[in-house]
Amino acid sequence: MPKPFDDPTEQNKLRNRIVGLGKSSLRKSYYPQLQKQIKELKLAKERAEENETKFSLIFNSTSDGIILVDPDTGVIALSNTTAQKMFGYRPEELNRLNLDALVSPEEESPVMARLILGNGSDRSVLREITMEAKAKRAMVCDINASQVEIEGKAYTLAMIRDITELANMEKEKAEIKAQLVQSRKMEAMGTLAGGIAHDFNNILSGIFGYSQLAKSHIANPEKARQDIDQILKGAKKAADLIQQILTFSRKTSHHKQALPIFIVVKEALKLLRSSLPATIVIQDEIRSKALVMADPTNIHQVVINLCTNAHHAMGDSGGTLTVKLVEKSIPRQEPALGPLAPGNYLELMVSDTGHGMDQQTRDRIFEPYFTTKRTGRGTGLGLALVHSIVEDHQGHIIVKSEPGKGTRFHVFIPVSENAGSAPGRDREEESDPKGTERLLIVDDEPGLANIAQIFFREQGYSVATASNGVQALERFKSDPHGFDLVVTDMTMPEMTGDLLATELLKLRPGLPIILCTGYSDKISKDRARSLGIRRYVEKPLIMSELGKTIRNLLDGAKP
Numbered sequence: 286m287p288k289p290f291d292d293p294t295e296q297n298k299l300r301n302r303i304v305g306l307g308k309s310s311l312r313k314s315y316y317p318q319l320q321k322q323i324k325e326l327k328l329a330k331e332r333a334e335e336n337e338t339k340f341s342l343i344f345n346s347t348s349d350g351i352i353l354v355d356p357d358t359g360v361i362a363l364s365n366t367t368a369q370k371m372f373g374y375r376p377e378e379l380n381r382l383n384l385d386a387l388v389s390p391e392e393e394s395p396v397m398a399r400l401i402l403g404n405g406s407d408r409s410v411l412r413e414i415t416m417e418a419k420a421k422r423a424m425v426c427d428i429n430a431s432q433v434e435i436e437g438k439a440y441t442l443a444m445i446r447d448i449t450e451l452a453n454m455e456k457e458k459a460e461i462k463a464q465l466v467q468s469r470k471m472e473a474m475g476t477l478a479g480g481i482a483h484d485f486n487n488i489l490s491g492i493f494g495y496s497q498l499a500k501s502h503i504a505n506p507e508k509a510r511q512d513i514d515q516i517l518k519g520a521k522k523a524a525d526l527i528q529q530i531l532t533f534s535r536k537t538s539h540h541k542q543a544l545p546i547f548i549v550v551k552e553a554l555k556l557l558r559s560s561l562p563a564t565i566v567i568q569d570e571i572r573s574k575a576l577v578m579a580d581p582t583n584i585h586q587v588v589i590n591l592c593t594n595a596h597h598a599m600g601d602s603g604g605t606l607t608v609k610l611v612e613k614s615i616p617r618q619e620p621a622l623g624p625l626a627p628g629n630y631l632e633l634m635v636s637d638t639g640h641g642m643d644q645q646t647r648d649r650i651f652e653p654y655f656t657t658k659r660t661g662r663g664t665g666l667g668l669a670l671v672h673s674i675v676e677d678h679q680g681h682i683i684v685k686s687e688p689g690k691g692t693r694f695h696v697f698i699p700v701s702e703n704a705g706s707a708p709g710r711d712r713e714e715e716s717d718p719k720g721t722e723r724l725l726i727v728d729d730e731p732g733l734a735n736i737a738q739i740f741f742r743e744q745g746y747s748v749a750t751a752s753n754g755v756q757a758l759e760r761f762k763s764d765p766h767g768f769d770l771v772v773t774d775m776t777m778p779e780m781t782g783d784l785l786a787t788e789l790l791k792l793r794p795g796l797p798i799i800l801c802t803g804y805s806d807k808i809s810k811d812r813a814r815s816l817g818i819r820r821y822v823e824k825p826l827i828m829s830e831l832g833k834t835i836r837n838l839l840d841g842a843k844p
Contacts, residue, residue, distance in 0.1 A: 350445040352384070353433075359383045362440065371447055373419035384443075389415035389423050413452060416445070425452040462673060491519040524825045541678075543701050544579040546631055547571045550610055553588040561596055564603025573612045576701045577631050583674045590671050591635040591694050598639030598692060609634040612700065625681050629700040636693040642686040650684065671696075717829050718836035722769035723747045727757040727785065728801075729777040733826070737772070740828045741835075754780025758788050765793045770839060772831070775802035783808050783816060790817045797838040801826060 350368030352361050364379045372379060372387055392415055411428040418424060430443040499512035554569055561567070588608070595606050613632045615625055642650070651672040671694075675682045678698050686692035724746050728734040734750040741748045749768070751757035754777050761768065771789060775782040786798045800813050803824040810821040820834055 348446075350447070352379075352443050352445065353435075354384055354441040354443060356439060356441050359385060368445060371418070371424070371445065372416075373422075378419075387416050387418075389417045391415050391423070413448070423449075425449045485523065488519050488523045492516055492523075495519070520825065541578045541580050543576045544581055544584065545574055545576055546579065546584055546633070546698075547574050547610055549581055549584045550588055550608065550633070553585055553592070554608060557589070557592050561592075561606070562601065562603065564601065565596060565599060566603075566605045568605060568607045570607070570609040570611075573610050573631060575612055575629075575631050577678070577698045578701050579678055579698065580674075583677070587671050587674055587696065588633070588635070590668070591696075594668065595635060595637035595639065595692070598637050598641075600639070604638035604691075607634070607636045613697065625697055630680075630697040631700055633696040633698070634693060635696075636691060638691045641688045641690045641692055642684075643688050647684055647686055651682075717744055717832050719745045720836060720839060721745050721747070722839055723749070723767065724835070725749050725751065725757060725761070725768040725771045727751045727754065727771065727773040727777070727782070729753050729774060733774075737826075737828065737831075741832070744832060753777050754782065754785035757785060761789055761792060768796075770797045770799070770835060772799045772801065772835070775800055775808055781807075783813065783818070786813075786818050787816055799831075799834060799838070 345366040347365065347367060350371045351365040352368050353363040354360070355362050361380055361382050361384060364376065369376055369379050374382070410430075414426050414428055416424050416426045424447050427446045427448055428443050429446075430441055433440050433442045495512045495515040499509050499516065502508035502512055550569070550571060554567060558567060592606060592608065599606070609632070611632050611634075613630045615627050615630060617627050650668050652669065672682055675696055675698070680696060680698040682697075683695040684692065685695070724741055726734050726737045726741075726748060727750070728737070729752055731752065734752065738748045738750050749760070751760055754773070757771070757773065758780065761771075771786075773782040773785055777785075780788075782800050782802070786800060789796055789798065794817075798818045799820040799822055800808070800818045801822045801824055802808060808821075813821040819838055822831065822834065
C-alpha cells in the first residue's frame with residue numbers, strides 16, 4: 286500500500302488543510318490590520334477627491350484669470366475657467382500656449398521675458414499691460430505673479446485682472462479734465478484780452494518812439510545807442526508777453542519739474558496788472574524762492590484763476606488784491622490744515638476785499654459749474670480746476686471767507702526737499718562769441734535771414750542763406766560737407782524745418798542743426814530731439830544768444 290504522503294489524493298487533502306489553516310491564522314492575526322489600512326486609504330482618497338473638488342471650485346470661480354506657467358519655456362501648463370473665458374480659448378488650447386501669445390504687439394517687450402525670465406524675484410506686479418484675446422480684442426490687464434513649487438518643479442503662478450473698463454473710465458476722466466482746463470483757459474483769456482492789447486500798444490508805442498529818436502540822433506552815437514537800448518528792452522517785453530500768453534493758452538501741458546514758483550507768480554501778475562481796472566490795487570509779498578515739483582502751466586493757471594475770481598468778487602467798485610508766497614513748516618498734523626502731512630510747504634495766499642461768502646456758498650465753490658456770478662461772467666469751472674490742479678500736485682487748498690469781509694485762498698504745495706532754492710540769474714555781460722566755421726541760415730523771411738547773415742559775418746563766420754527748405758536741400762546736396770552747422774526756421778512753404786532737418790541728416794548723419802520756431806503745434810523740444818535736431822530755439826531770436834548756442838554746438842557741447 287502506498288504511504289499516505291505518496292498518495293496524490295492524500296497530498297491534495299493535506300495541501301488544502303494547510304491552506305485552510307493558513308487562512309485561518311492570517312484571518313486571526315493580520316486581517317483586522319489590513320482592513321483598517323484599507324479603510325484609511327479609502328478615507329484619504331475620499332478626502333483628496335473632496336479637496337480637489339474644493340480647489341477646482343475655488344480655482345475656477347475666482348473673478349481673476351489664473352495661469353500656471355513653466356518658466357523654462359513660457360508655456361502655460363494650467364489655466365482656470367476665468368482665464369479661458371477672458372482670452373476666448375478652450376482649456377486644451379490655452380494650456381499649451383506660450384504666454385507671449387497673449388500679449389498685444391503694442392507692448393515694447395514680451396511680458397513672459399519680464400515676468401519670468403528677467404524677474405529674479407519671488408513676486409512681481411505688472412500694471413496696465415495690454416493683452417490680446419483670441420479674437421484680437423485688446424485688454425488692459427494687471428498681472429500679479431509669484432513663484433511656486435509643485436512636485437519639486439518651479440512654476441510662475443500669475444493672476445490676471447481685466448481692468449479695461451476702469452482704464453477707459455480713467456481715460457474719459459482725463460479727457461473731460463483736459464476739456465475743463467481748456468474751457469477755463471479760454472474764459473480767462475477773454476478776461477485778459479483787453480489788458481493784453483493795452484500792454485502791446487504801450488510796448489509798440491515805445492519801440493516806434495525810440496526808433497524815431499534813434500534816426501534823429503544818428504549824428505550823436507551815444508544818444509542813438511541809448512535809444513537802441515530802449516528799443517531792445519521794448520522788444521524783450523513784447524517777447525515775454527507773447528511767451529506768457531502761449532504758456533497760458535496752449536493745450537499741451539508740461540511735465541512736473543523743479544519749479545521756482547515765485548517766477549511764475551510774478552509773470553502771472555504782470556499779465557494781470559494790465560487787465561484789471563485801476564480801481565483794484567495789487568499788493569504782492571513774494572518772500573520765498575523755494576522750488577516745488579510742479580507743472581509751470583498749471584501753477585500759472587492757479588494764480589490767474591484765483592486772481593480773476595478775486596477781481597470778480599470785488600467788481601467795479603474795486604478793492605485790494607493781495608498775493609503772498611511764503612514757506613510754511615508743519616511740524617505735526619493740524620486739523621485746521623486738513624489732510625496735510627507734517628513737512629515743508631510753499632504757501633500761496635490770494636485774498637480780496639470783496640463781498641465774501643456764506644457757509645453754504647463756501648461748501649460748494651469747488652463743484653464744477655457752480656457759480657454765483659451773473660450770466661456771461663463765469664462758467665463755474667475756475668475753482669474746480671484750481672482744486673483739481675492742487676490735488677494733482679499733492680497739495681491742499683483752504684478757503685476762508687465771511688459775508689462782507691472778503692475772501693482768502695491758501696494753497697499749500699510740498700517743497701522739493703532736494704531742489705534747494707532757485708539759482709540767481711544775474712550774469713555779467715559777455716562778448717559775442719566769434720568763429721570761422723561755415724553756417725547755412727534757412728528762413729523764408731528775408732529780413733531775418735539778412736540780419737543773421739550780417740551779424741554772424743561780423744563775428745567771423747562764413748554765412749550762406751536760403752529762403753526755403755527746398756532751396757537749402759538742393760544747396761546742401763551739391764556739397765554735403767560744405768557747411769559746419771545749419772540754422773533753420775520751422776514754418777516755411779514747400780518744406781518745413783523738421784522735414785528739412787530729416788533730409789539733411791540722411792545726407793550727413795550727426796550734422797549740428799538748430800531749429801527755430803515762432804510757434805508751432807506740430808513740433809516740440811522732445812520731438813525735435815528725437816529727429817536728431819541738436820537744439821530747439823523759440824523766436825524772437827536774440828542774435829547774441831543764438832551765437833552762444835552755435836558756438837557751444839561747434840565746440841562739441843553735449844546736446
